[in-house]
Each structure stands twice: as structure tokens, then as C-alpha cells.
Amino acid sequence: MxxxxxxxxxxxxxxxxxxxxxxxxxxxxxxxxxxxxxxxxxxxxxxxxxTSVLQQPHDGTPGFxxxxxxxxxxxxxxxxxxxxxxxxxPGISARNTAMVEAITDLPPIVVSDLFGMHPHTAYAWAQYAQNSWAEYLEASQATQ
Structure with missing residues (x-):
């Protein structure tokens, strides 16, 4: 995240x-x-x-x-x-590692939905991880 x-x-x-x-x-x-x-x-x-001036409101709404x-x-x-x-x-390095692991295990559209990112971004990650899922899509279409 x-x-x-x-x-x-x-x-x-x-x-x-x-x-x-x-x-x-x-x-x-x-x-x-x-x-x-x-x-x-x-x-x-x-x-x-x-400080009392800077404290979060106590109106029942959650604070940051x-x-x-x-x-x-x-x-x-x-x-x-x-x-x-x-x-x-860890920050960005852990996030990038998690993203590569997710994109190698799941199709980009699933990663897009799961992480709330644009599908093009997930597809770019899949290309970066050298995992386009083309073989999976071909196999799933052949069985239908």
C-alpha cells in the first residue's frame, strides 16, 4: 500500500x-x-x-x-x-516485492481489483514480472 x-x-x-x-x-x-x-x-x-487546541474531535467520527x-x-x-x-x-521495496509476487500468482485484472489499481497498471506490473497470462487465457478459452 x-x-x-x-x-x-x-x-x-x-x-x-x-x-x-x-x-x-x-x-x-x-x-x-x-x-x-x-x-x-x-x-x-x-x-x-x-495540545487541547489540536486534539481530534470527540464527536464519534474516527480520527486519522x-x-x-x-x-x-x-x-x-x-x-x-x-x-x-x-x-x-520496509516501504517501497516491500510493496514492490509483494506486487511482483501477487502478479505472478494472479491475473492482472484480479490484482487490479484486489489492490484497487487501474488495469493498465496491473498489466504493466505483469509485463515487468514477465507474466502476461496469455497462456492461461488461451487455455481457458480452449476449454470453453
Whole structure:
């Protein structure tokens, strides 16, 4: 997930089910690594905005997981990216690796729907991974 989308996450996206922690992204719960779950819990418990003027509203609406200044806006993506690196969480390299793995296992249109990206972008990733799925499409059409 790009950092620009991470900063848009709200606190209600995070939940625990027993020992497992999840982050709901586009209605899909994603199991979090324990180390990341602990960091997110700490962030929710003690957001960076501590002054009464800058605190998030208490009107029942979820606040941003990474509130900015003012808290009604998310923190900047480059700041969150630095925060992730500081805590040993990989950014773009891990995202690219995950994308290549997904695109080699699934057709580009499925990856497009799954990750919410344009089909042309998913197809470009498939070409980058040298996995066009042409053989799969030919075989599936031959069996119909």
C-alpha cells in the first residue's frame, strides 16, 4: 500500500480478534505482523497531537491513524514514510516485492481489483514480472 494511502487510514480501520490484529483496507481485513500491530496500538493510544487546541474531535467520527496539524487532516506521507523506516518497516521495496509476487500468482485484472489499481497498471506490473497470462487465457478459452 502506498504511503499516500496509509496516511488516509482512520483509527476505526484497526481491530483485534484474540491475539491477531487486523487493518481493514477497502472492506478487506488484512492480518498485521505483531510488531506493526503494537506500533499502531501505541499510535492510537497516544497520537502525536497533544495540545487541547489540536486534539481530534470527540464527536464519534474516527480520527486519522496519523493525524496531522490540524488533526482534521492526515500527516504528510513523507513524514509517515520516515517514521516507518525509523521502526524498521520496509516501504517501497516491500510493496514492490509483494506486487511482483501477487502478479505472478494472479491475473492482472484480479490484482487490479484486489489492490484497487487501474488495469493498465496491473498489466504493466505483469509485463515487468514477465507474466502476461496469455497462456492461461488461451487455455481457458480452449476449454470453453
Amino acid at each position: 502506498p504511503t499516500t494511502r496509509i496516511v488516509e487510514l482512520t483509527t476505526d480501520c484497526f481491530y483485534r480478534d484474540g491475539d491477531d490484529a487486523y487493518l481493514t483496507i477497502d472492506r478487506n481485513p488484512v492480518l498485521l505482523p505483531p510488531r506493526l500491530a503494537v506500533l499502531i496500538e501505541k499510535q492510537i493510544a497516544s497520537p502525536s497531537c497533544r 491513524l496519523f493525524p496531522g496539524r490540524p488533526p482534521s487532516r492526515p500527516r504528510r506521507a513523507d513524514t509517515v514514510h520516515s517514521y516507518m523506516r525509523k521502526h524498521g518497516l
